[in-house]
Amino acid sequence: MRDALRGLTTRGRSFLAAGVAVLVTAVSLATPDLMRIAVLLIALPLVSAWVVARTRYRLSSSRRLSSARTPAGQESAVTLRLDNISRLATGLLLVEDRVPYVLGSRPRFVLDRIEPRGHSEVTYLVRSDVRGRYQLGPLAIRLTDPFGMVELQRSFSARDTLVVTPVVYRLPPARLAGEWTGSGESRARSVASAGEDDAATREYHQGDDLRRVHWRSTARLGQLMVRREEQPWQSRCTILLDSRAIAHRGEGPASSFEWAVSAAASVGVHLVRSGYHVRLMTDTGANVSSGGHENMGMGNDFEGALLDALAVVETSANTSCQDAATALRRGGGDGLLVVVLGSLVPDEVRLFTRLRQGSTVAVAVLLDTATWATGSMRHPGYDYDGAAAVLRASGWRVVKAHAGETIADVWPEAGRRQHDAELTGSAPGTTR
Numbered sequence: 001m002r003d004a005l006r007g008l009t010t011r012g013r014s015f016l017a018a019g020v021a022v023l024v025t026a027v028s029l030a031t032p033d034l035m036r037i038a039v040l041l042i043a044l045p046l047v048s049a050w051v052v053a054r055t056r057y058r059l060s061s062s063r064r065l066s067s068a069r070t071p072a073g074q075e076s077a078v079t080l081r082l083d084n085i086s087r088l089a090t091g092l093l094l095v096e097d098r099v100p101y102v103l104g105s106r107p108r109f110v111l112d113r114i115e116p117r118g119h120s121e122v123t124y125l126v127r128s129d130v131r132g133r134y135q136l137g138p139l140a141i142r143l144t145d146p147f148g149m150v151e152l153q154r155s156f157s158a159r160d161t162l163v164v165t166p167v168v169y170r171l172p173p174a175r176l177a178g179e180w181t182g183s184g185e186s187r188a189r190s191v192a193s194a195g196e197d198d199a200a201t202r203e204y205h206q207g208d209d210l211r212r213v214h215w216r217s218t219a220r221l222g223q224l225m226v227r228r229e230e231q232p233w234q235s236r237c238t239i240l241l242d243s244r245a246i247a248h249r250g251e252g253p254a255s256s257f258e259w260a261v262s263a264a265a266s267v268g269v270h271l272v273r274s275g276y277h278v279r280l281m282t283d284t285g286a287n288v289s290s291g292g293h294e295n296m297g298m299g300n301d302f303e304g305a306l307l308d309a310l311a312v313v314e315t316s317a318n319t320s321c322q323d324a325a326t327a328l329r330r331g332g333g334d335g336l337l338v339v340v341l342g343s344l345v346p347d348e349v350r351l352f353t354r355l356r357q358g359s360t361v362a363v364a365v366l367l368d369t370a371t372w373a374t375g376s377m378r379h380p381g382y383d384y385d386g387a388a389a390v391l392r393a394s395g396w397r398v399v400k401a402h403a404g405e406t407i408a409d410v411w412p413e414a415g416r417r418q419h420d421a422e423l424t425g426s427a428p429g430t431t432r
Contacts, residue, residue, distance in 0.1 A: 003053065003152060004049035004050070004052050004053035004150055004152060005049050007049070007052070007150050007151050007152045007153075008045060008049065008149065008150055009144075009148055009149060009150065009151050011147075011148050011149055012045040012048065012049070012148075012149035012150055013045075015041050015042075015044055015045045015149065016041070016042060016045050016046075018041050019038050019039075019040075019041030019042035019043075020038075020042065022034055022037055022038035022041060023035070023038035023039075023042065025038075026038050044147065044149065045149040045150070048145040048147055048149035048150045049149070049150045051145055052143055052144070052145050052150045052152055053152075055088075055091070055143060057084065057086055057088065057090050057143070058084070058085045058086035059082055059083065059084055059085070059086075059090070059114075059141070060082075060083045060085055061080065061081065061082050061083070061139050061156045061158065062080075062081045062083075062158075063078060063079070063080055063081075063097075063136060063137060063139070063158065063160050064078070064079040064081070065077075065078055065079075065136075065160060065162060066078070066079075068161070068162065068163060069163045069164075069165050069304065069307055069308075069311075070162065070163075070164055070165065071164070071165055071166070071167050071168060072128060072129055072130065072131045072164050072165065072166060072167055072253065073127070073128075073129050073167065073253075074127065075125045075126065075127045076125070076126050076127070076162060077123055077124075077125055078097070078107075078123065078124055078125070078126060078136060078162075079121055079122070079123045080095065080097060080109075080121065080122050080123070080124075080139065081119055081120070081121045082095070082111065082114060082119060082120050082121075082141075083118075083119040084114040084115065084116060084117065084118050084119065085117065086116065087116050087117075088116060089113055089114065089115050089116055090111070090113060090114040091113070091143070091144070091145070091146065092110065092111070092112060092113075092143075092144050092145075092146065093110070093111040093114070093141055093142070093143065093144075094108065094109075094110055094111075094141070094142035094144065094151075095108065095109045095110075095111055095122065095139065095140075095141055095142075096108045096109075096139075096140045096141075096142070097124070097136065097137060097139050097140075098136075098137060098138060098139075098140065099126060099134070099136050100134045100135070102128050102130055102132070102134070103126040103127065103128050103134055103162070104125075104126055104127060104128075107122075107124035109122045109124075126162065128164045129253050130164065130252075130253060131164045131165060131166050131258075131261070131310075131311045131312075132163075132164055132311060132312060133161060133162075133163050133164075133308075133311055133312055134161070134162050134163075134164065135159050135160075135161060136159060136160045136161070136162055137156070137158055137159035137160060138155045138156050138157055138158060138159055139155065139156045139158070140153055140154070140155045140156075141153070141154050141155070141156075142154075163307070163308055163311050164311060165265065165307040165308075165310065165311045166258070166261045166262040166264075166265040166307070166310050166311065167262045167265075167266075168262070168265050168266050168269050168307070169262070169266045169406050169407050169408040170266075170270075170408065171266055171267065171270040171407065171408055171411045172408065172411060172412055173415075174411055174412055174414045174415030175415040176336055176361055176363070176414060176415060200227070200228045201214045201217045201225040201226065201227055201228065202225065202226060202228055203223065203224070203225060203226075203327075203330055204223075204224035204225060204226050205226075205279065205287065208226050209226075212226040212227045213225070213226055213227075214226060214227050235274075235275055235276040235277060235335070235336075236276065236277045236278075236279075236335030236336065237271050237276045237277070237278050237279070237335055237336040237337070237338060238278075238279045238280075238281060238328065238335065238336070238337050238338070239264055239267055239268055239271075239278060239279070239280045239281065239338045239339075239340070240281045240282070240283070240321075240324055240328070240337070240338070240339040240340070241260060241261065241264045241280065241281070241282050241283070241310075241313070241340050242260065242282075242283050242321065242339070242340060242341045242342045243257065243260075243282045243283055243284070243313060243314070243315050243316045243318075244283050244315065244316055244317075244318045244319065244320075244321070244342065245257075245315035245316065245317065246319055246343075247341070247342030247343045247344070247369070248260070248315065248342045248343070248367075248369055248372070249342075249343075249369040249370065249372040249373035250369075250372035250373065250403075254372070255372060256342060256367050256369045256372040256403070257315055257342070259367065259372070259401070259403075259407075260340045260341075260342065260365075260367060261310050261313060262406075262407065263340050263365055263401070263407040264280065264310060264340050265306065265307060265310045266407045266408070266411075267338055267340075267365075267407065267411075268280055268303075268306045268310075269303050269306065269307075271336075271338075272302050272303055272306070273303075276336070277335075278302065278306070280306055280309065280310075281324055281327060281328070282313065282316065282324065283316060283318050283320075283321045283323060283324045284316050284318060284323055284324070285323040285324055285326065285327035287327070288305055288306060288309040320347075320348060320351075321348055321351060321352070322351065325351055325352075325354075325355055328355060329355075335360070336360075336361050336362075336363070337355070337356065337360055337361070337362040337363070338362075338363045338364075338365070338414075339352065339362070339363070339364050339365065340365045340367075341364060341365065341366050341367065342367050342369050343367075343369045343382045343384075344366075344382065344387045345382065346383075349386075349387045349390050349391065350390075352364065352391060352396070353390060353391065353394035353396075356394060356395050356396060361397070362395065362396045362397065363396070363397045363398075363399060363414045364391050364396045364397070364398050364399065365399045365401055365407070365410070365414075366384070366387065366388055366391070366398055366399065366400055366401065367401045367402075368384050368400065368401065368402045368403075369382075370382075370384065371402045371403035371404070372403045388400060397413070397414055397415075397416065398413070399411065399413040399414050400413070
């Protein structure tokens with residue numbers, strides 16, 4: 001009853017105050033008619049509070065998302081279900097689900113009546129142009145009386161998570177490596193030199209079986225190492241995302257960094273679906289690995305792990321890509337290498353030229369970040385065309401990207417070798 005009195009609405013408090021005022025007047029003037037009016041004005045909010053306080057609804061709630069992951073800029077449907085598990089019909093219910101404001105305004109609904117053992121469902125839409133991981137809930141219910149005198153709020157504890165992922169584009173096919181006899185599609189492959197069970201070790205990646213940990217190498221190197229037990233002829237790829245804040249221009253969803261995140265997601269999903277064992281890295285050396293791939297090369301849910309990681313990736317304070325280069329050398333450089341780069345200074349360009357070794361197929365998606373900047377501001381010491389020329393000369397396949405294009409528009413350039421570019425007049429050092 002105390003909580004119900006605290007829940008008196010403005011209308012209820014007004015009735016109570018008016019009743020007290022009329023009661024004082026009635027006592028002063030000794031007027032029975034005013035006394036009856038005063039009793040009515042005071043009794044109505046008090047009785048309403050008593051009725052609401054005595055209400056013993058037993059409700060359960062559930063929340064269903066049309067998809068736990070949704071690309072940025074697209075809507076996702078959320079369905080709320082309320083079950084009345086008591087023997088009494090509910091009265092008027094005001095339902096509000098708590099969602100971050102970046103997903104839109106908080107959805108509010110009025111439910112008139114739920115029969116005993118019945119249920120009611122409502123659906124609302126959420127949409128965000130900003131990727132991230134967002135909490136939905138808890139669901140709050142306001143109990144009120146028919147006169148609007150009292151309002152009590154109750155909350156459920158259940159929450160659900162909605163992941164807003166980067167936009168993933170469907171990429172056209174591109175020849176990324178030389179043909180292998182009988183392989184069909186062109187792919188970069190790593191071959192186990194010792195047959196089915198290769199005793200070599202590598203750095204532990206997320207998803208690796210802990211039973212494969214090689215403790216002797218772990219103790220010697222001071223970091224967790226696992227045995228290589230990859231099947232022969234397994235396609236492998238490493239994707240490096242340049243997340244340095246200093247290397248990107250623009251703000252919000254229209255920035256070059258968001259373009260790079262979307263490009264990394266699109267390339268990763270494309271290669272996973274093509275059967276590649278994919279490892280995603282950032283300039284900090286952190287990585288998300290598809291170590292849980294099946295023997296056929298398809299991941300259990302690496303697409304989901306990749307998109308979840310890229311949904312929350314942020315710009316770093318690094319000023320160089322040295323950490324990523326060290327991690328790449330330590331983890332092995334065989335297979336396909338794809339890097340999505342922002343602005344590079346000459347020292348960083350030379351660093352990437354040394355990362356490509358032997359016959360490694362390396363693709364550099366190079367962003368002309370000046371096209372994302374306001375005015376003509378460029379990274380200090382940055383020569384976009386010169387960087388592309390140096391990378392091409394060292395054997396990289398360079399994919400030039402500008403604001404207004406998508407990764408799907410420029411991805412076919414990844415299948416063109418340097419010799420092919422020269423034959424078509426796109427020699428190193430020429431502008432796109």
